[in-house]
Amino acid sequence: MDSTTVNITDLIKGRWYHLKGDIQNGDFVTKEEVSRKITRITDKHIICECGRKFIINKNLVITNCKQLS
Numbered sequence: 217m218d219s220t221t222v223n224i225t226d227l228i229k230g231r232w233y234h235l236k237g238d239i240q241n242g243d244f245v246t247k248e249e250v251s252r253k254i255t256r257i258t259d260k261h262i263i264c265e266c267g268r269k270f271i272i273n274k275n276l277v278i279t280n281c282k283q284l285s
Contacts, residue, residue, distance in 0.1 A: 220279060221277065221279055222278045222279060222280060223278075224257070224262070224272060224276075224278070227257060227262070228254070229254050229255060229256070229257065230253060230255075231253065231254060232251060232252065232253050232281040232282070233251070233252070233253075233254055233278050233279065233280065233281050234249075234250075234251045234280070234281045235248075235249070235250055235251075235252065235262065235264070235270050235276070235277070235278055236248070236249040236277045236278075237271065237277060238270065238271045238273060238275050238276070239268050239270050239271065240261065240269040240271055245271065247275075248268060248270070250264065250266070251281045252264035252266055252268065253265040260272055262276070
């Protein structure tokens with residue numbers, strides 16, 4: 217895994233990233249760390265292909281991830 221930190225403005229939908237931070241889980245906020253494909257980006261969330269909604273805040277760390285086949 218390439219450990220280069222990625223800015224939110226540089227994210228490319230459909231590409232794999234390693235995400236670590238807070239996720240919105242209904243009314244709860246939990247911490248999560250996954251490598252997933254990004255499907256949507258909103259003002260408040262980064263949404264993965266699995267449905268996880270990472271909250272855009274100071275706890276969010278995004279790094280490049282090798283493309284998985």
